[in-house]
Amino acid sequence: MTATAEPSVNEFGQARKRKEDARLISGRTRWTDNLTLPGMVHLAVLRSPVAHATITSIDVGAAKQAPGVTAVFTGRDLADEQGSLPCAWPISPDMVAPQAPSLAVDRVNFAGEAVAVVVARSAAEAHDALELIDVDYDDLPVVLDMEAALADGADLVHPELGTNRSALWAFDSAEVGTGGDVEEAIRGARDNGVVVKRRFRQQRLIPAFMEPRSVVMDPTGEQMTLWSATQIPHVLRVMIAMTLGVPEHKVRVIAPDVGGGFGGKLQVTPEEIITFLVARRLGKPVKWTEGRSESLVSGHHGRDQIQDLTICANRDGTVTGLKVELLADMGAYLRLVTPGVPILGAFMYNAIYKIPAYHFACTNVFTDKTPTDAYRGAGRPEATFAIERMMDELAAELGMEPLELREKNWIKHEEFPYTTISTLTYDSGNYEAATARAKELFDYDGLRAEQQRRRAANDPVQLGIGISTFTEMCGLAPSRVLGSLSYGAGGWEHAAIRMLPTGKVEVVTGSSPHGQGHETAWSQIVSDQLGVAFDDVEVLHGDTQSSHKGMDSYGSRSLTVGGIAVVKAAEKVVEKARKVAAHMLEASEDDLEYDRGRFTVRGTDKGTTVADVALAVFAAHDLPEGVEPSLDSDATFDPENFSFPHGTHLCATEVDTETGEVSIRSYASVDDVGTVVNPLIVDGQIHGGLAQGIAQALYEEAVYDEAGTLVTGTLADYLVPSAVDLPHFTTDRTETPSTTNPLGVKGVGEAGTIASTPAVVNAIIDAVRHLGVRDVEMPCSPQTVWRAINAARGQVKSTSEGSTETAAGGGLGSIDSQHGGAR
Amino acid sequence: MIPAAFDYVAPSSVDEAVQALAQAGDEVKVLGGGQSLLPVLRMRLAAPTTLVDLGKIAELRGVRDDGDAIVIGSMTTHHEVTRDSLVAAHAELVAKTTRTVADPQIRHRGTFGGSLVHADPAGDLLAPAVALGAEMVIAGSSGRRTVPASEFFVDYFTTAVAPDEVLIEVRIPKHTGWGSHYEKFNRVAQAWSIVGVAAAVRSEGGSIAEARVALTNMGSTPIRATGVERALVGQPASAEAIRSAAQHAAEGTSPTTDGNADADYREHLARVLTGRAVSEAAGVGG
Structure with missing residues (x-):
C-alpha cells in the first residue's frame, strides 16, 4: 500500500487553510461558464423593459436572419412544454399562486422577466440578435406598493387571481396554548405598564453573489446533463422531473464549483428550464451565462417587508407580550420557497426572550417586481432586526439600560432546554457568557462614558452603542417540522x-x-x-x-x-x-x-x-x-431539532450630525456556534456575514422607480461595500455544545448577517436619540440620517420620505447614451 | 454584458489619431483607459462603429515641467499622477484628488485626460482642474488649440472637444507651496462623489492670500466657488473665518436630486464640506 501520513493530532478544531481555495481563488477551475462542449451554442435572453404589460406581438424575423443565429424562441414556442416554475412551500391550504412560466407568454409581470431567447454560435452574436427582436407591449397598471396592493379596488398583478393577497399565515399563543392572549397583555400594559408600537421597513436586497449564474445543458447523452451554478443540484433534478415531466433517471445535474449563493442560488430558475428545453429541442449543447445587470434584475431578491410590532411590558421591564404584523412582498411570482421565507421569522421574533403572550400574522402580497426568495438568513434577519430594535425602544421608553432590559427577559443558561412560546425547544445556550465576553472585548463601560462626554460637550460627532443579543434557528431541518409547515420536502x-x-x-x-x-x-x-x-x-x-x-x-x-x-x-x-x-x-x-x-x-x-x-x-x-x-x-x-447558535454583537458608531455620515468605530461579536470543526472557516463565515448585515444597515437597497424599473441595476448603483468600507471586526466565541447532534456543532452560515443589522442601526439611533431621533429607515444613508436629525430638531422638514425621485445616484445608470464614453 | 461589434484602430501618434477620427465619421469613440467607456459599451448604452485607442501613443503619457506650469499628458494614468514628483510639488491638489478616485485597479488603467473628457459631473478630477485654472490642449485636423478649464466643460458628459478632436495634454499653472485638500463625500469607496470640494490655499503670515475652490457634482459641470474665494481672501486663517466664507459655497450651483441625495442636501453638504476642505488646505484645525 502507499505511504500514508499518520495523523498526529485531532483534526477537529484545527484552523486549517481550506484545501479548495487555490483553485477557487485562481479561477482555474470548473465554473459552469468555463465549460466548453463540442458543438455548443450560446443562448441569450431578451428581458422585458416594462413592469406590467400585455405582450401584443413579438417579431423575431430579423433576429432569425442575423449572423450566427441558430434559433429564436418566444414563450409561445415553449408554452406547451415549460409548465409552471415550482413553488415547494404552499404555506396555507388557501394560498393563491399564479402560473409561473419560465418564458412569458401573454403578459409580463416584472421588468426583467424573460420574453424571448436567441441561440447563436457565439454569445456575442446571440446578444447582437436580441436587439433585432421587436416586442409590442400594451402597458397595464403597475402595482408596486404593498399597502396600495391590498386596498379595495386595487390594480391587480394577476387579474385572474382576483387579488394581490397570496396568503395569510398566523400564529397565536393563546390559540395554540403555548401562552397568553396578546391583546389582553397589551390592555393590561396600557393600564399598568408600557406599550411601544413601531413600524420598520425591511428594504429589498439583492444577494449579489460573485459568480453570475450560468447553465450548460448537454442533451446528447443517454442521460441529459445540466450543469448549473446552483446551490441545489439535487433539488433541481427532482424539480426538472416534476415540472417538465422528464423521467428523473434520464437527467443528471451537476453543480461544479459555484461562486457564492447566499440563498440567491437556492432556486429553480427560468433560465435553467429554458436552457434545458431549448437544448433538448435543438439536440445540441447550449450555454447561458448572465451579465451582472441581468443578474441584479432577474435573480431573485430578498427581504422587502413592512413590520408592525407592538411590545408591552411591566414598569420593571418584564416583557408581557409581543404582537407582530407583517406585509411581505412576494414580487410577481412565487418561486421555490418564496412564501415560506417570512414565515421562518414567525419562530424568531420571541428570540432569546421569555415572552408570555405572542401573536404573529404575515400577509404575503404580489407586486410587479422581481420575485423575492431566500437571502442569507431568510426571515430570521427580519425578525431579529425587529425584536432587537424593539428592545432598545422599550428600554428607552422605560429609561432602562438596554443590556439590563435584555438580561431581565432572556432565558438563563440553567433554563435550557427551553421551549419557547413559538413552540421551538432551544437545546443549549449561554447568553450571559457571550454577553460578558462581548462587553469586555468592546470596552462597553468605557464607550458609554465617552458617549456621555460627547453628549455633554455637544460634539458634532456623536457616539452610539448598538446591541444585538441574537439567536436563530438553522440547520434546516427536522423533516416532521417541515411537514407541519407544509414544506414540500424533508430536511x-x-x-x-x-x-x-x-x-x-x-x-x-x-x-x-x-x-x-x-x-x-x-x-x-x-x-x-x-x-x-x-x-x-x-x-x-x-x-x-x-x-x-x-x-x-x-x-x-x-x-x-x-x-x-x-x-x-x-x-x-x-x-x-x-x-x-x-x-x-x-x-x-x-x-x-x-x-x-x-x-x-x-x-x-x-x-x-x-x-x-x-x-x-x-x-x-x-x-x-x-x-x-x-x-x-x-x-x-434527519435532525431531531433545529440548531440554535446565538451571540452578542456590540457596535459603536460615530454619527456626524453635520452631514449625517455614519462610521463604524468598533464592532465586537461573540458568537456561540457550539463546538467548532475549523475556527478559520467559522471566522470567515462571521466576517462575511457581518459585512452583509452591515451592508443592509448602511448601504444596500434595490430601488424601483414609479414605472417599476429597477434603478439600482448595476454595482455602481447597488452599493455592495468592499473591505475598505468596513471596520476591523473583533470576534470571539463561547462554545456551548449542541445537545442534539454527536459533534455538538451549530450552524454558522447566517449568524453574522442576522445579528449585525440591528446592532448597527441601534448604534446609530443611540448616538442621536438624545436629539429626539427614535428611528432611521434602512439603509441609513447620510441623507436619511441627516434628515432624521433635522426632523427631530424641527429645523428642516423631512422630505426624504416623500421624495419620489428614485434615479440612481451618479452611477452608470445615469450615463446618457448620447454623451457616454471616455475620450 | 457584451458590446456590439466595432472596428478598432490603435494609432501610434497624435497625427494618426486625428486622421483616424476624421476617417471614421460620426459614430466614433476615443478609447482612453476605458474605465468609463467599456462599461457603457458592455451595457450597450452606446454602440460606436469605431474605437480609436490612444493607448499606443507614447507622447500622450507622462508629466513634464514647462516653466510656470506643469503639463500632464492626457493618457497618463491616475496611478502615475499620484506618484509623480512634479505633480506633488506644483499641483498637490491634483495628486490628492487622484488618490480618491475609485480603487487601485481602476487607477492603474484610468487616465487623467479620459476622466476630464468623459466629463461626468460626479467625476473627481474636474474640480481641481477648474480650481487651478488648467488649460486643455486639443488636437484636430485643423491643428491645435488651447481651451481654459472654465470653458472646457460644457454640460453633462459634454466638453469643448469635438468628435474629430483629441485632448492631448493639460497645462496646470504651478501652485508651488500652496496647501490643498480634496474633500470627497460618497457612500462606499468605489462610488461616485455625492459632492466633492477641491480647495487650494496660499497663506501669508497667518492670513489667506489666495484661495481656489471648486465643487464636484453641484451642477452639470464643475463649479468654481468664487463667492467662497472672495470671502476668504485677506481673512485670517481661522476656523471661524473659513466657516463663514464656506456659507457661500452653494451660491450659483444647481445640483441634481438622485437616489443618494436631494438638491437641498447637496447644497448643505457643499457648505459643510467646503469649510472642511479649506480648513484642511489652510492647515487649520477643526
Whole structure:
C-alpha cells in the first residue's frame, strides 16, 4: 500500500487553510461558464423593459436572419412544454399562486422577466440578435406598493387571481396554548405598564453573489446533463422531473464549483428550464451565462417587508407580550420557497426572550417586481432586526439600560432546554457568557462614558452603542417540522464513505458547497473518525451521478445535518471494519478498542488499522463468515431539532450630525456556534456575514422607480461595500455544545448577517436619540440620517420620505447614451 | 454584458489619431483607459462603429515641467499622477484628488485626460482642474488649440472637444507651496462623489492670500466657488473665518436630486464640506 501520513493530532478544531481555495481563488477551475462542449451554442435572453404589460406581438424575423443565429424562441414556442416554475412551500391550504412560466407568454409581470431567447454560435452574436427582436407591449397598471396592493379596488398583478393577497399565515399563543392572549397583555400594559408600537421597513436586497449564474445543458447523452451554478443540484433534478415531466433517471445535474449563493442560488430558475428545453429541442449543447445587470434584475431578491410590532411590558421591564404584523412582498411570482421565507421569522421574533403572550400574522402580497426568495438568513434577519430594535425602544421608553432590559427577559443558561412560546425547544445556550465576553472585548463601560462626554460637550460627532443579543434557528431541518409547515420536502441529508484499497477515502456528500469550505471541514471530520490523513480524504459533491442523493446547502444546514450524516456513515464503516479486524486479529469483537482509525486488542499490543482492513477487504481472501467484501457505507441523517447558535454583537458608531455620515468605530461579536470543526472557516463565515448585515444597515437597497424599473441595476448603483468600507471586526466565541447532534456543532452560515443589522442601526439611533431621533429607515444613508436629525430638531422638514425621485445616484445608470464614453 | 461589434484602430501618434477620427465619421469613440467607456459599451448604452485607442501613443503619457506650469499628458494614468514628483510639488491638489478616485485597479488603467473628457459631473478630477485654472490642449485636423478649464466643460458628459478632436495634454499653472485638500463625500469607496470640494490655499503670515475652490457634482459641470474665494481672501486663517466664507459655497450651483441625495442636501453638504476642505488646505484645525 502507499505511504500514508499518520495523523498526529485531532483534526477537529484545527484552523486549517481550506484545501479548495487555490483553485477557487485562481479561477482555474470548473465554473459552469468555463465549460466548453463540442458543438455548443450560446443562448441569450431578451428581458422585458416594462413592469406590467400585455405582450401584443413579438417579431423575431430579423433576429432569425442575423449572423450566427441558430434559433429564436418566444414563450409561445415553449408554452406547451415549460409548465409552471415550482413553488415547494404552499404555506396555507388557501394560498393563491399564479402560473409561473419560465418564458412569458401573454403578459409580463416584472421588468426583467424573460420574453424571448436567441441561440447563436457565439454569445456575442446571440446578444447582437436580441436587439433585432421587436416586442409590442400594451402597458397595464403597475402595482408596486404593498399597502396600495391590498386596498379595495386595487390594480391587480394577476387579474385572474382576483387579488394581490397570496396568503395569510398566523400564529397565536393563546390559540395554540403555548401562552397568553396578546391583546389582553397589551390592555393590561396600557393600564399598568408600557406599550411601544413601531413600524420598520425591511428594504429589498439583492444577494449579489460573485459568480453570475450560468447553465450548460448537454442533451446528447443517454442521460441529459445540466450543469448549473446552483446551490441545489439535487433539488433541481427532482424539480426538472416534476415540472417538465422528464423521467428523473434520464437527467443528471451537476453543480461544479459555484461562486457564492447566499440563498440567491437556492432556486429553480427560468433560465435553467429554458436552457434545458431549448437544448433538448435543438439536440445540441447550449450555454447561458448572465451579465451582472441581468443578474441584479432577474435573480431573485430578498427581504422587502413592512413590520408592525407592538411590545408591552411591566414598569420593571418584564416583557408581557409581543404582537407582530407583517406585509411581505412576494414580487410577481412565487418561486421555490418564496412564501415560506417570512414565515421562518414567525419562530424568531420571541428570540432569546421569555415572552408570555405572542401573536404573529404575515400577509404575503404580489407586486410587479422581481420575485423575492431566500437571502442569507431568510426571515430570521427580519425578525431579529425587529425584536432587537424593539428592545432598545422599550428600554428607552422605560429609561432602562438596554443590556439590563435584555438580561431581565432572556432565558438563563440553567433554563435550557427551553421551549419557547413559538413552540421551538432551544437545546443549549449561554447568553450571559457571550454577553460578558462581548462587553469586555468592546470596552462597553468605557464607550458609554465617552458617549456621555460627547453628549455633554455637544460634539458634532456623536457616539452610539448598538446591541444585538441574537439567536436563530438553522440547520434546516427536522423533516416532521417541515411537514407541519407544509414544506414540500424533508430536511435530511445523505453521506457515503468509500474506502479505497490503498487506504484513501472518498466522502460523498449531499451537501452542495458554493464557497463554504466543505471539502476541508468534511476531510477534518473523516480524518478523525477513520484515522486517515487530512490529505487522504477526497470529498465528492454536487453531481447527481456521484453524490446521487441530497438536499443541498442552505439555511446553515451543511455541517449540522450533512456533516452529521458523514459522521454516521463513518461510524458504519468502523462497525464493518471491526468485524474484519477482529477476524484478522483472532480476537473477539468485544475485546477490540477503537481510537481514530486503530483497532487494538484490549490488554495487548496487537492491533490493526482501518486502512489495513480496507486492503484486506479489497483482497477478500479471508473474511469472516457472512461478511460482504466492502466497508463502504452510507447514512441519511434527519435532525431531531433545529440548531440554535446565538451571540452578542456590540457596535459603536460615530454619527456626524453635520452631514449625517455614519462610521463604524468598533464592532465586537461573540458568537456561540457550539463546538467548532475549523475556527478559520467559522471566522470567515462571521466576517462575511457581518459585512452583509452591515451592508443592509448602511448601504444596500434595490430601488424601483414609479414605472417599476429597477434603478439600482448595476454595482455602481447597488452599493455592495468592499473591505475598505468596513471596520476591523473583533470576534470571539463561547462554545456551548449542541445537545442534539454527536459533534455538538451549530450552524454558522447566517449568524453574522442576522445579528449585525440591528446592532448597527441601534448604534446609530443611540448616538442621536438624545436629539429626539427614535428611528432611521434602512439603509441609513447620510441623507436619511441627516434628515432624521433635522426632523427631530424641527429645523428642516423631512422630505426624504416623500421624495419620489428614485434615479440612481451618479452611477452608470445615469450615463446618457448620447454623451457616454471616455475620450 | 457584451458590446456590439466595432472596428478598432490603435494609432501610434497624435497625427494618426486625428486622421483616424476624421476617417471614421460620426459614430466614433476615443478609447482612453476605458474605465468609463467599456462599461457603457458592455451595457450597450452606446454602440460606436469605431474605437480609436490612444493607448499606443507614447507622447500622450507622462508629466513634464514647462516653466510656470506643469503639463500632464492626457493618457497618463491616475496611478502615475499620484506618484509623480512634479505633480506633488506644483499641483498637490491634483495628486490628492487622484488618490480618491475609485480603487487601485481602476487607477492603474484610468487616465487623467479620459476622466476630464468623459466629463461626468460626479467625476473627481474636474474640480481641481477648474480650481487651478488648467488649460486643455486639443488636437484636430485643423491643428491645435488651447481651451481654459472654465470653458472646457460644457454640460453633462459634454466638453469643448469635438468628435474629430483629441485632448492631448493639460497645462496646470504651478501652485508651488500652496496647501490643498480634496474633500470627497460618497457612500462606499468605489462610488461616485455625492459632492466633492477641491480647495487650494496660499497663506501669508497667518492670513489667506489666495484661495481656489471648486465643487464636484453641484451642477452639470464643475463649479468654481468664487463667492467662497472672495470671502476668504485677506481673512485670517481661522476656523471661524473659513466657516463663514464656506456659507457661500452653494451660491450659483444647481445640483441634481438622485437616489443618494436631494438638491437641498447637496447644497448643505457643499457648505459643510467646503469649510472642511479649506480648513484642511489652510492647515487649520477643526
